[in-house]
Amino acid sequence: xxxxxxxxxxxxxxxxxxxxxxxxxxxxxxxxxxxxxxxxxxxxxxxxxxxxxxxxxxxxxxxxxxxxxxxxxxxxxxxxxxxxxxxxxxxxxxxxxxxxxxxxxxxxxxxxxxxxxxxxxxxxxxxxxxxxxxxxxxxxxxxxxxxxxxxxxxxxxxxxxxxxxxxxxxxxxxxxxxxxxxxxxxxxxxxxxxxxxxxxxxx
Numbered sequence: 001x002x003x004x005x006x007x008x009x010x011x012x013x014x015x016x017x018x019x020x021x022x023x024x025x026x027x028x029x030x031x032x033x034x035x036x037x038x039x040x041x042x043x044x045x046x047x048x049x050x051x052x053x054x055x056x057x058x059x060x061x062x063x064x065x066x067x068x069x070x071x072x073x074x075x076x077x078x079x080x081x082x083x084x085x086x087x088x089x090x091x092x093x094x095x096x097x098x099x100x101x102x103x104x105x106x107x108x109x110x111x112x113x114x115x116x117x118x119x120x121x122x123x124x125x126x127x128x129x130x131x132x133x134x135x136x137x138x139x140x141x142x143x144x145x146x147x148x149x150x151x152x153x154x155x156x157x158x159x160x161x162x163x164x165x166x167x168x169x170x171x172x173x174x175x176x177x178x179x180x181x182x183x184x185x186x187x188x189x190x191x192x193x194x195x196x197x198x199x200x201x202x203x
Contacts, residue, residue, distance in 0.1 A: 048170055052190055054126050055166040059192040062119055062134065062164055066194055069112045082112050084162055086134040088120045129169030133188070137163045140191055151188045162194040 066083050099106035099114040106114065123132040138159030142148050153165060165188035 051127060051168055051170060055168070055190040056192065058123055058126065058166060059164040059190065063194045065115045065119065069108055082116065084134065084136055086116065086132065088123055088132045123166065127166070127168035131167045133165045135163060136161065151191045153188060164192045164194050166190045
């Protein structure tokens with residue numbers, strides 16, 4: 001009577017080894033996918049942090065301009081001075097005098113216009129899709145609706161506080177609902193109050 005052939009022990013071991021390799025490859029692939037997702041989120045976070053730092057510095061630079069040339073000295077109307085009404089999304093048509101250099105003589109108004117124009121150019125070049133708006137605003141955030149609590153571009157031109165609003169195009173994580181809402185609705189990402197000569201911004 002013939003006995004059924006049995007597989008050699010080495011063949012059994014080879015079969016188990018192949019399964020172990022496949023399982024290890026699956027686990028490795030899952031781990032790599034998780035690591036890639038973590039790195040992508042980290043890159044996005046670092047990118048936003050860097051851009052926010054640039055925007056914050058731009059706001060501080062504008063503050064210095066306000067302090068350097070008080071708007072009261074170039075405008076007879078308080079609350080609607082050169083420094084309190086600015087929007088980079090609106091193209092200006094006036095010619096700006098180049099006040100750069102030690103041999104150039106500019107009036108206070110020409111110097112203010114030159115510095116503001118240079119600042120606007122920096123906003124649009126140093127921030128991707130950069131936009132800035134400077135205005136008096138007593139309520140810079142939405143007070144109702146689905147966007148309640150988020151900053152807005154619109155200003156009410158009321159109050160004594162000069163607001164510097166900056167926004168730019170940036171990639172956001174799909175799981176971050178707040179940043180997605182800001183991105184979808186094209187809202188300011190950084191809003192800072194400028195502390196200059198307060199009498200320049202009052203009614």
